[in-house]
Amino acid sequence: MQKVNLTIDGTLVEATEGITVLEAARAEGIYIPTLCADPDLEPYGGCRLCLVEIDKMEGLPASCTTPVAEGMVVRTETPGVQEARQRTLELLLTDHPDNCLVCSKNQHCDLQKVAAYVGIDQPRFKKLERQTEIDSSNPFFVRDSSKCILCGKCVRVCNEIQGLGALEVMNNGLSSKIITSAGDIPILESICESCGQCVAKCPTGALMPKNYRWASKEVSTVCPYCGVGCGTYLAVRGNEIVGVRGDPENPANKGSLCVKGQFGFEFVDHPDRLTSPLIRRNGRFVEASFEEALDLIASKLNEYKGDQFAAVASARITTEDNYVIQKLARAVMATNNIDHCARL
């Protein structure tokens, strides 16, 4: 790849040809506010916040769609840039609810971050009441159009990453909004596959998981469902799983997840979980201690060493679990009668 040299805010920067000014700045640790740019998505140029000044270029080009070029001189902080950003932002904020404290996106919200960076005077525009339309048809997430800033990320994720196209921007001036590709209908009735990738990318509280709670830590692990083995982070609070995030560094899924991996974790705390050994006595299960159950099993299995015994391991438990089960069958029970349901 060819390298080009450019200057951003006086710093000499070497960048790979073909990347955008925004990417070059980010790689250099220079912050440019944006709401619609995403490293996983094609440049969009929708939010008009990443405007910069570039010598020999007219107006204020959007850094997210302008490719770097040799000798380019870029300024991210000029009175003109600041003025333009403020206008754009104020326009966004005129009809955005400002009850941040009760929004579950509070402090995770890109709009808050950008507003804090750009700084807002008393909004010059009168606050507009926007009609709130809540779509809670999907069992896992809620759409709240009043918080939508029309960055188009959800539409693009569904097109570009999910390859589905369940969403669309309906352009209609001030009442523009995101609708499903089958019209302004509840998302549950659309072709949406509920992968949640749009929810993960939404910069505001317009798309939020239901019952969202902040986590106290994240634990890196692997999805328990299919053989793709997507890397995940389990969001944990106390002793409970409160969410899942796809691991962007995992080479198998690169951050994506399907509906099962993204939302299918509540079985862990289902009341049906077995929480104690059970022994059948007179045809009924009776709770027992591990000691008692294990002693009973050992005394019984002692009678069946050899080929009268078989073990069925599992494609769902860990590699190490499987290793010790086959070792038990072979080394202790003296039989090769060990299988699992690989064929099913």
Place this chain on the structure above:
Amino acid sequence: MTNTIGEIENAACILSVGSNTTVTHPIVGLRVKKAAKNGAKVIVANPRRIDLCRIADIWLRQRPGTDVALLMGMARVMVDEGLADSAFIEERCENLDAFKDSLKNFDLETVENITGVPRNKVAEAARMLAGNSPASILYCMGITQHSHGTNNVMALANLAMLTGNVGKPSSGVNPLRGQNNVQGACDMGALPNVYPGYQKVDSPEVREKFEAAWGCNLSATPGLTLTEILQAAHDKRIKALYVVGENPVLTESDASHAKEALEALEFLVVQDIFLTETALLADVVLPAASFAEKDGTFVNTERRVQLVRKAIEPRGDARPDWWITCQIARRLGGKGFDFDSPKEIMIEISSLTPSYGGITYDRLEAGGVQWPCPSQDHPGTPVLHTERFSTPSGKGRFMPLEYKPSAECPDEAYPLILTTGRSLYHYHTRTMTGRVAGLNVFRDRELVEINPKDAAALGIADGDAVTVKSRRGAVKAEAKVTDDSPPGVTFMTFHFADSPTNVVTSPALDPVAKTPELKVCAVRVEKA
């Protein structure tokens, strides 16, 4: 998989056969869609209209169970039209002449008659696959769950070798494994004929190695497969069974037979996270920790060993499976079950399993590793067979094949084919997904997909309650009238305990892999 999931995006051609890719392996489905966006040609071979048909350049709608004929027909076109990669074949393969000879039975007229796919489409697909390199072949249970599943796989391997699509990036013959750790379970020798690392139990050197390591005498006789185990239990040859994390009452074909077999046992121990249909039959049930409550590894379909980490404490008195098994072994006098952690177990695994030789937890902390990884300094293996095949000669062996019809074909009494699969929203027997309320919103009951023509002939309307009957049993479910199913073919999942589809499926087995023929059996559908 011979290759890696990430490579699919860069393939020039993708053949998805017997795989409802976007449903059963959604993220692999995303890679296929991405490849198509990048300009790859996509060929789908599937009797059902699956989601990938939307983006397919060619959709081959073969009759269920006729894959060998379809794939041999494609091979025949490649050979006849001189499209084969002769340099690759010359250098890397053997037995081409015998294979070519077996192609003589697969002229396109015969192929069309058997498969129902128009001959020009077969030819077009062959040209597309041969003309766009690298090509990646993806397959799943639609290939393996047949009485001739092994032949189906060989037919795919033949095509890959013929087109030189082995041993290089974005190519290969790629089975998509269904369950999160089916690869790891196989790698660890949870199979009747091999120790960990596919080392054969009937090889004296291998057995000596494990006897020395484990300090005991080991049986030289290969054991029974799951289906055979159940048969043996039925016949009272097997009297005690230890089942961990499986639910054969719902997953086995001819499920009533499976249940009878378990009831015939003298002693049944089931270890699971829920009281499954199988656990209900047990003498002792042990509560296992869920994936989120323990450490360990899962090995994905591309042979990548990845760390699973404990995020929360086990519920109630549940314990990790490895701990429970070790406790049983120790009480039975077993030596070498004093592990403190899965990390320690992995040390023993890597010492006895050459393909895991370089795998340690310290290394996995930095990210997954694809086996074979024989030593600490080995980077792992994204692409298999780059220089040699795993045959004695090191060459890829073309396999001459014949077409064999499925064991049970439709007739007057049972005029429709039933084929089975999965839903995006559920997993296996729903022990987990059935307990996620939101997933049940998308799908909470079994549906019998049936073509509008068949439905009309039977007087069945969408949403009607129907009974599906085979020679083995009957199951009730709701009809879904859709031309996603071709005429003559019905489709059901096996997710729902109250419509246990496997009561009707066929127990016929592939003679080599012993996989049951879940993809084809003859049924009759009636209004319930």
